[in-house]
Amino acid sequence: MNAIRPSLFLQRALALDAAGSLALAALQLIVPAPLARTFQLPDALLLATGAFLCAYAALLLWMRQAAVVPAWLVRLVIVGNVGWGISCLGLPLLGVLQPAFWGWDYLIFQAGAVLLFAVLEAKGLQQSQPAAIRVPAAVPAHD
Structure with missing residues (x-):
């Protein structure tokens, strides 16, 4: 399956993921220093991931x-x-981050x-239909 027509379920899962990502991005970009202090997470990490999430x-x-x-x-x-998800848990467990309780x-x-988003998006992908993409025929070269 090269391309799909997103199912309604996939569209909703993507929208939910986008909404959550934007909310988290806004929080991390607007108040990174207080979050960094409260969570004992690097403010540079919060800013970088906030920008990525946008x-x-x-x-x-x-x-x-689409x-x-x-x-x-x-x-x-x-x-x-x-x-x-693995990184959120793995980085502190490996000692790369030392978050506070709230962190x-x-x-x-x-x-x-x-x-959860991954599970929902996988289910939505399964429900999506293959899409035929038209590829233009090759144009013969003129000498």
Whole structure:
């Protein structure tokens, strides 16, 4: 399946992921220093991931409204969400981050949310129909 027509379920899952991403991005970009102090997470990490989430949400919103989407792109979003969830838990467990109690809660919440998004998007991908993409015939070269 090279391209799909996103199912209504996938469109809604993408919209939910975009909304959550934008909310988190806004929080991290508007008040990074207080969050960094409260959660004991690096403010540079909060700013960088907040900026990334803005671009990511824009991609999700484009995918949500597109009539045809590359199936690989949906799979990439799913794998990315799983990776984000693993990172939220793995970085502190490996000692890369030393979050405070509330920082752990923040990371666990994010991990749960993105893993849920991955499951919903995978289900939506399964419900989507293949899309035939017309590729123009090759134009013969003129000598």
